[in-house]
Amino acid sequence: MGILCLLLNLYVIAIIVRLVLSWFPISPGSVVEQVNYGLRRVTDPVLEPLRRVIPPLGPIDISPMIAIIGLQLVVGRLILGC
Numbered sequence: 001m002g003i004l005c006l007l008l009n010l011y012v013i014a015i016i017v018r019l020v021l022s023w024f025p026i027s028p029g030s031v032v033e034q035v036n037y038g039l040r041r042v043t044d045p046v047l048e049p050l051r052r053v054i055p056p057l058g059p060i061d062i063s064p065m066i067a068i069i070g071l072q073l074v075v076g077r078l079i080l081g082c
Helices: 002-021 031-053 063-080
Strands: none
Touching: 002 031, 002 063, 031 063
């Protein structure tokens, strides 16, 4: 269980880092762009289905917040007991 809880927390951190990176312009070809690309590949399988169901609130995308809450509450607390 400890390893799964660690992976869950790392995934939540990946979502948060991706969210923070979205606030800044990213130069093409930079290291930050490569990190952002990697984070997108990892987090899109969870965020994209949420984006199709949950409409944005104006310019604000709340799907990362819903994903974090869902992962922490449902997976972390109820299933894994983290």
